[in-house]
Structure formats: structure tokens, C-alpha cells
Amino acid sequence: MRTIAISNNKGGVGKTTSTVNIAAGLQILGKKVLVIDVDHQAQTTYHFGIAPKDLQFSIFEVIKGEINYKDILIQKSGVDILPAKPDLKDLDFLPFPAKEFLLKEALDKIKEYDYILMDCPPSLGILTLNALTFAKEIFIPLQLQFLPFHGMYNLFDGVQMVKQRLNKDLDISGIIATMYSANKSINKEVMEETETRLPGKLFKTIIRENVYLQEAPSWGQTIFEYKSDSNGAVDYLNLCKEIISQEK
Ligand SMILES: Nc1ncnc2c1ncn2[C@@H]1O[C@H](COP(=O)(O)OP(=O)(O)OP(=O)(O)O)[C@@H](O)[C@H]1O
């Protein structure tokens, strides 16, 4: 079982889009996948067509140890989902010691999946720290522009700190280039710079800019349900094949 946090402290880089569509792609390729929404924005939850306001319980009660994860499990698009609600941000105010370990403690016994994917908020706050403490791997979605590229080094420092203090097993196992446009020379330049400075870290599959990836969430669908012949679907399926090939 691979436990992967999809994380970047920068906002709007494609974390949620990647979490949902990698989960769906892996499922299409025959894998059993659990998605955990670890973001109080609950965007992964919305993307799968689940309205947070209709939920009585969510991952927050599981993290607090009040209920079992099976009590909130929802199946959509062939994927099991542990949804979030905006109250997840209150984790910050809980008077529990060692709060970074709560998610791991609540879910450590799960064994029945090939992949667990966690969507993180755009910060290195307590929610992301919970995901990085439970995860074995991180995928970093990267927008191929100058500032996001340099911002990624702050994330590397954060990951190093997590490795030292919380989770020595954690590793960055791939950077996902997102929203690539052949018309933008900066995209190509940053891609080359990433390959030079961080050899072997960038997935070979590049996720191209694709409007259907923006539209699919409003229908509560993955890209494979919404527009299965789009560049977005082709790219995410190829990325999933590459993710699986990391295991050989
Ligand atoms: N390959 C793509 N092509 C076009 N639009 C994209 C692509 N990937 C993501 N988007 C769009 O960019 C926006 C940000 O993407 P997304 O919500 O996945 O980022 P995020 O990193 O999860 O953001 P946040 O930090 O707020 O959680 C969304 O509107 C999404 O639909």
C-alpha cells in the first residue's frame, strides 16, 4: 500500500485536481484507492460531487477519535472517500498534545487499499503536518513558473523538518508539472530548470492546461467521467501509469 500526500504550500497549483483525477485514473487501472480530504476548503469533497453541508460527520470527527473512519466513508467514481467539512480548520484550536499524529493514529490500521491519497491545504499548518506524518510519500504539483518553482524550496525545508521530527520514512517521490502550455516559454524553461536542479524528480508525464479539468468539478465528476477523450484525461491516465511503474 502506498500512502501519498499531494502537497504544496503554494495555493492553486493543482493539488485537488491531481488528487481527484489520479485517484480516478488509478481506479480505472484496477487499483483500490482511498482519498482523504485533509483540506478545510473541502474541495476534493466538492469535486467528487459531495456537498459538505449535507454531511453530519466528516474526517474531523475521525481525527478527534470520536468515530470510526468507516462511518463516514462515501463511494464515488469507484473511489472510497473520507470527506471534509470547513470545521476541519478548528483542528488548530483543539487542546490535544502532539496533534500532528492524530490522523495517523486514527487511520494506521487501514490495510485494504493499494493507494491512499491525501489532498492538503496550501500551507504547512497542522492539517498538512497530519497528512505528512501519516504519508510515506509526497507528490508535489508544480505550476511551471518562476515564483512557484522557487517557492518549492520552502516546501523542501518543511519536508526536511517533518522527516527529522515527525516521520523519518517520508520521501518526495515525484513532482507533477501542471497547467503546461506549449505557448508559454516560461513553462518550458522552468521544466528544464527543474530537471537540471532536481534530476529524476519530475514525472515524465506533463499535465497540460485543459479547460475540461476546470469544468469537471462543477458537475461533481472526475475528468474521466466528464470528458474521457480530453487532454486532461489522457494526461492523468498516463501519469497514473507512470505512478504504477514506480513500483517495478
Ligand atoms: N491542468 C489544468 N488546466 C487548466 N486548469 C487547471 C488545471 N489544473 C487545475 N486547474 C484549475 O486551476 C485551479 C486551481 O486548481 P486546484 O484547485 O486543483 O489547485 P489547488 O492546489 O488544490 O488549490 P488550493 O491551494 O486552493 O487548494 C482550479 O480552478 C482548477 O480547475
Ligand SMILES: [Mg+2]
Ligand atoms: Mg485544493
